[in-house]
Amino acid sequence: MPSMNMIQALNSAMDVMLERDPDVLIFGQDVGYFGGVFRCTAGLQKKYGSKRVFDAPISEGGIVGAAVGMGAYGLRPVVEIQFADYIYPAMDQLTSEAARLRYRSGGEFSAPITVRTPCGGGIYGGQTHSQSPEAMFAHVCGLKTVMPSNPYDAKGLLIAAIEDDDPVVFFEPKRIYNGPFDGHHDRPVKPWAGHALGEVPDGYYTVPLGRANVLRPGTAVTVLCYGTMVHVCLAAAAESGIDAEVIDLRTLMPLDLETIEASVRKTGRCVIVHEATRTCGFGAELSAQVQEACFIHLEAPIERVTGWDTPYPLAHEWQYFPGPARVSEALTRVMEF
Structure with missing residues (x-):
């Protein structure tokens, strides 16, 4: 199996699902031409075109709201909120619309959307680029909440999240995005060290949601x-x-x-x-x-x-x-x- 860091594993997961399912599409701030602020979507727009991988305005509520409508229509959107700290303008769409759509429609509609967002510290991003708000989303009935710790799980969990018929908030710890981490607060690893953290299969596989x-x-x-x-x-x-x-x-x-x-x-x-x-x-x-x-x-x-x-x-x-x-x-x- 090839060695990948978490960014590469996430990119591979989205690549696999874009190729596998024509209803999958990706959008968010800078995820298209630029490939995302952390490069998680690098090369996907070039490979699949700007109708399936595209940039969105700086409007987190609009991004998630559009995704909810697309999901109800039958698509499987994967959206990126550039940092978890920016997700709060989309809280109403996530908690009042996406999480409740299946229940309030009596099962007629669902919101099979995946909201990816980098979380936590480790890059000296300060108060507005370092928060870990996962507990807020775990509290909401109807949302699934995921946070991987390694590239293998990241790819398998993301594929499982994209295939899930309910909304998933997928937190990605940016401190371990790019390389090995020895666990010590006094020995930080440079965020863009470029080292691989694990072996990850190239193709399709899943890690089931809800299994430790x-x-x-x-x-x-x-x-x-x-x-x-x-x-x-x-x-x-x-x-x-x-x-x-x-x-x-x-x-x-x-x-x-x-x-x-x-x-x-x-x-x-x-x-x-x-x-x-x-x-x-x-x-x-x-x-x-x-x-x-x-x-x-x-x-x-x-x-x-x-x-x-x-x-x-x-x-x-x-x-x-x-x-x-x-x-x-x-x-x-x-x-x-």
Whole structure:
């Protein structure tokens, strides 16, 4: 299999689906001729033409609103919101229209749209280019929410999202777009290093939505994470010497509760890690779900390791990120019970 970074894997997924399904089309700000601000759609307009891959005005609400109409008509649009921080003008279209279309039409219409957007920090983008708002979308009934951690999953999950008959918000952690990441907040990898992160098949395959991946089996404590934090947690588990079971959620909604519950019942302990701010972050929902399903099996309080409840700090983003040291401290605390 060829080696690809996440950008190349996402590009390959869209290439496969454009060729495979004539109802698939791609549009958004700068995704056509320029190939996207992160080059995820590079070369697709040249290959498939400007009627299937095209630029849109700077109007996130208009982009998603148009996609909802196209989806109801029978197309499968894949739209890009240039940064997750810009998605808020499209919230009404996503939550009031796309998420509810199947229900309010009694199944007569659906919104098979995929909304791709880069999220999180790692490029010194400051407060308006670094947010992680995934919890807002996981809260909305009718939306599916995805965040991959590696190129193989990114391609398979994106193809599955495009083929899904319901709307999917597909978050792409820009910190791991281009290369390997060692998990340390004090050793950042240059965002445009150009290194490959994994082997990815050229052709069609899917990674099912709603199915987590146990990346590191263990018996002492369950670590729940997704996106960039997967690499942080793997580093922490290796360096702490604790027999941690690291689970990459991959899909936040639908959530693979079966895998989570089986792991926590085995280990009796749980640490939850995400980059987004702590209060009302997705970790709070995970903690509630684990407590409700596994209370009698828990041997220690559930720990959360997250970003701080502050506006995103431009100059100190590597201190803002949860790093292996903070995760290791949480692992050590739960093992003391």
